[in-house]
Amino acid sequence: MGLKIVVLAKQVPDTRNVGKDAMKADGTVNRAALPAIFNPEDLNALEQALRLKDKYKGATISVLTMGPGRAADIIREGFYRGADQGYLLTDRAFAGSDTLATSYAISCAIKKIKDFDLIIAGRQAIDGDTAQVGPQVAxxxxxxxxxxxxxxxxxxxxxxxxxxxxERGVETVESALPAVITVNATAPDCRPRNAKLVMKYKHAKTITERQSESEDYIDLTADRPYLNIEEWSVNDIETDINWLGLSGSPTKVKKIENVVFQAKEAKRLTPADEEIDELMKELIANHTIG
Amino acid sequence: MNNVFVICEIDEGKVADVSLELMTKGRSLANELKCKLEAVVLGQDLDGVEAQLFPYGADVVHVGDDKRLAPFTTLPHTSMIVGLFKEEKPQIALLGASTMGRDLGPRISSALQSGLTADCTSLVIGGHEDKKAGKSYENLLYQIRPAFGGNIVATIINPDCRPQMATVREGVMKKEIFDAAYTGEVNKLDVDKFLKPEDLVVNVLDRHMEKSKVNIKNSSIIIAGGYGMGSKENFNALYELADVLGAEVGASRAAVDAGYAEHERQIGQTGVTVRPKLYIACGISGQIQHTAGMEESSMIIAVNNDPNAPINKLADYAITGDVMEVIPKLIKYYKQNTK
Known part of the structure; x- marks a missing residue:
């Protein structure tokens, strides 16, 4: 039997391009206002899975993501690079989850997938930088x-x-299977999309996406079942509702502040030679340098 | 019961700096909460380790000394701490945001179903009103951290779950001896009571630790470059200036992400926190994720072509201009004036 790998991936707001509508009044993130991307370290994780698939005959990769409907993009991006199966976990019941409630929901979905040898995820997501979901799922x-x-x-x-x-070195460890692995940005970058796979999977859709197509849309999934992206709501997985969403989250956001620096009056300089010369004289005189 | 705990890390027989920094913070939190400060140390050959911790104000040092606890692997350490916490019921538990703390912390918090906030930059005690539920809380731990790529600062609380857990990076808190003559008690942990055979499924086959070549943390002058440097080649100008001034080169996260500098040079919330005598920020806009790691520098010079860059609000001197024009002039006039 081939190696069965589940890759955990997250669609994240691109925090490198944040506008002022980024936060909602309740302190949660207004994801709709931001460009959504494949979390960078999850791409490093996907690459590790793809390398195992290249190396071990019969290995298969499933991509599991939790998020709003548009997070199905992440699964298509996975297909374009060599993933075989995709699961989108989406429900309003998951809204407001902290890392623990998120990990619980993901672990319930993995229990439903059931048959796996290895779970690989990125170390952390750029919108939270917590690095907690991997260990908590484990x-x-x-x-x-x-x-x-x-x-x-x-x-x-x-x-x-x-x-x-x-931090200060390299360690080689051995573990029994199944196991959860989280991958660093220092791992190799993910390969680009494969043109043939883009052709094959560009019509891969979740049931919700198919249903919201126009009337002349032709559903291809009957002939090509690989074009179906499994979509699971809270009713499709076995959970205790108290452990989900805001109620399942021990951490609460008390306050969000935009940063206001204490206005310290900076001395303004230009690159003119005499100004830089004067600055250096000053720093040497007060023993800051030299 | 209900005390403040610090989960300590051991580095070649010594308690790591980040743990001692958290002991200092933990002591002041415990004083404010009028409770005890307790340390947990797990590893091998730990005889006398408590002597390193008492001066930082430890009232109790819990020691788990066993060959199965070193080198660090996640599962045995988790079982020990979860077992101990179930008995001791700490109200607060702090860990270093090191590769060990960020591996172990979430595992413990999941097992205890308690909240954990990563990479805090400030920890403060305060109250909370939950108007919806009609509940009010006193003496909660405010876990304060930049969030969302450093664009905002969030205050996180765990109103109902204990322990309230947080990780903090090395250098963020100050390490200070509380009382050189302070002593407390030692509690030797019964390792067999907590450890399960299935905790031993991970083995370290090989370990290479190297001393870091970069020593930003202890450098009195830092020249830091941001994304605005434009390229890895342009970073060479920073090394040149650093060489002349006897400084180290640091970098913002954006510069590290762009491949301009190595990760170990990263300054900020997800990198190192520094407090040098002089900090020269070149092509750095000044996102909080960065400034959280350098705002306590004694003097800050910002070089940026944007006169409205946020970094200028922190700076003592703001030079508005092209970094590649300014840096050679800094070198030139330094040399000229020190001849």
Whole structure:
């Protein structure tokens, strides 16, 4: 039997391009106002999965994402690079989840997928930078975790060997399977889309996307079942509703502030030679430099 | 019961700086809350480790000393701490936001179904009114951190779940001896009571630790470059200036993400926090994610072509102009005036 890999990926607002409508009054993120991208480290995770698929015959990759309907884009991006199956977990019941409620929902979806050997995710997402969902999913599923992975070296004889990048060094660890691996940005970048796969999967859609098409839309999934992106709501997975969304989130946002620097009056200079000369004389005189 | 705990990290037999910084913070939180400060240390060959922690105000040091606890792997450490916390019921638990703390913290918080806030830049005690539920809370831990790529600052609370957990990066809090003569008690943990055989499924096969070549944290002058430097080649101008001034080169996250500098040079919330005598920010706009890591510098010089860059509000001197024009002049006039 081939190796079965689940990649956890998140669609994130591109926090490098934030406008002033980015936050809602309740302190949560107004995702609609921002460009949405594939979380960068999740692409590093996908690449590790794809390398395993290249290396081990019969390996398959499922991409699991949680988010609004448009997060189906993430699954299509996964298909275009070599993923085989996609699951979109989407429901208003998940809104307002902190990392723990998110991890719980994801772990319930993974229990439904059931048959897997390896879960690979990015170390952290750029909208929160918490690095918590990977380890928390592992805990919820009672699986070992290997964080800060840079390379999955091998998956053989029911063991996985991974090289990790730590602050001051490198560690090689071995774990029993199944296991959860989180991948660093220092791992190799993800390969680009494959043109043939783009052709094959560009009409891959969730049921909601198919239903919202115009009347002359022809549903191809009967002939080509691979074009179906599985869409799961809270009713499709087994959960305790108290552990989801805001009620399942122990952390609350008390306050959000835009940053106002204390106005310190900076001395304004231009690059003119005499001004730089004067500045250097000043810094040397007061022993800041020299 | 209901005390403040710091989960300590051991580096070659010594308690890591980040843990001692958190002990200092933990001591002041415990004083404010009128409770005890307790430290947890797990590893091997830890005889006498408590002597390193008492001066920082530890009332109790819990020691788990066993070969199965070193080198660090997630599951045995999780079982030890979760087991201990179920008995001790801490109100607050702090960890370093190191690769160890950021691996272990979420695992513990998930097992205890308690909240965890990563990479806090400030921890403060305060109250909270939940008007909807008609509840009011006293003495909560405000976990304050830049969020959303550093575009905002969020205050996070865990009103109902304990412990309130937070990770903090090295250098963010100040390390200060509380009382050199302070002593407390040692609690030797019964490792067999907490450890399960299935915790041992991960083995470290090989470990290479290297001393960091970059020493930004202890440098008294830092020349930092941002995305506005434009390229990796232009960063060479910064190394040149650093060389002349006896400084280290740092970088903003955007510059590191763009590949202009190595990750270990990153300054800010997700990098290193620094407090140099002089900080020269070149082509850095001044997102809070960056300024959180350098705002306590004694003197700040900003070089930026945008006169309205936020960094100018922090700066003592704001030079408006092209970095590639200004840096060579800084070098030239430094040399001229020190001859």
């Amino acid at each position: 805990e919820k599923l009672n699986l070992p975790q290997i964080t800060y992975a840079e390379e999955v070296i091998s998956v053989e004889n029911e063991k996985i060997v991974v090289r990790r990048r730590l």
